[in-house]
Amino acid sequence: MVLKNGVKPSEKIKIYTLVDNTAGYGFQGEWGLSFYIEVHGHKILFDTGMTSLASENARLAKIDLSSIDTLVLSHGHNDHTGGLAHFLKYIGDVPIIAHPDIWTKKYVQENQNSLDYIGIPACREELESKGAQFHLTTKTFKICQSIITTGEIELNNSYEKIDSDLLVKTAGEFSPDSMMDDVSLIIQTERGLVVVTGCAHRGIVNTLQHAQRITGDQRILYVIGGFHLYQASHERLDWTIQTLFTMGVQKVSPCHCTGFQAMAQIYQNMPKYYQPIYAGSVIEIET
Ligand SMILES: [Fe+2]
Numbered sequence: 001m002v003l004k005n006g007v008k009p010s011e012k013i014k015i016y017t018l019v020d021n022t023a024g025y026g027f028q029g030e031w032g033l034s035f036y037i038e039v040h041g042h043k044i045l046f047d048t049g050m051t052s053l054a055s056e057n058a059r060l061a062k063i064d065l066s067s068i069d070t071l072v073l074s075h076g077h078n079d080h081t082g083g084l085a086h087f088l089k090y091i092g093d094v095p096i097i098a099h100p101d102i103w104t105k106k107y108v109q110e111n112q113n114s115l116d117y118i119g120i121p122a123c124r125e126e127l128e129s130k131g132a133q134f135h136l137t138t139k140t141f142k143i144c145q146s147i148i149t150t151g152e153i154e155l156n157n158s159y160e161k162i163d164s165d166l167l168v169k170t171a172g173e174f175s176p177d178s179m180m181d182d183v184s185l186i187i188q189t190e191r192g193l194v195v196v197t198g199c200a201h202r203g204i205v206n207t208l209q210h211a212q213r214i215t216g217d218q219r220i221l222y223v224i225g226g227f228h229l230y231q232a233s234h235e236r237l238d239w240t241i242q243t244l245f246t247m248g249v250q251k252v253s254p255c256h257c258t259g260f261q262a263m264a265q266i267y268q269n270m271p272k273y274y275q276p277i278y279a280g281s282v283i284e285i286e287t
């Protein structure tokens, strides 16, 4: 049964963390992110971590990778896309939803003398020869009526800026990366929105406000993923936490590039709303 606006009636959503910077007993972690999500009859892989670790942790968690029907890439950085080639061995030719800019040549400027490549560590043709089916769009993509991607996210405040050390190389020239490929997953439920983020490079508040705008639902039931606050100023951090409160966010599981200091401050300010996650953890969301 599907209700008005494509919202499904009460049902549990299960989110397994396959890769995070931290890990639970028996699992390993790495700098990166990958979730496996069971929702509304769909089995979705969201990001793939940096290496083969996400697929190895998935097998440890006894997840049947061959049953995955959709893969979403939150952006092109290697800590979210590096595991893709490894998953292709198990998942076959399922659609891979992403923004076309995942293929821009992405770099990080560690210091004045050091530029590191941090884009997808494989070429498109090679991945396609292994079965990858890319569905690239700048717009929101409907996996079904109640599960959509954000598409491009607007920058709407003075606090959330793209890190200046993130660059792209075009025709031999380096320029700031606007991270237009940064997208999140939105699950619409009877109790509000579940928003799954990769790094939220375009800002966690911008991401949530965008989700509210495109769904018309102001209720944020759960936010899980990277909030990208590990380099944030005290002002930005204080403002972000205050805004999450003002928006009435009901539950958060910040991880990955949120950073320890930000996670600690979010926990201190909203302990009842905070659910820690790590590689090997499984959360269930009652909807
Ligand atoms: Fe990341």
Ligand SMILES: [Fe+2]
Pocket: 075, 077, 199, 201
């Ligand atoms: Fe990133």
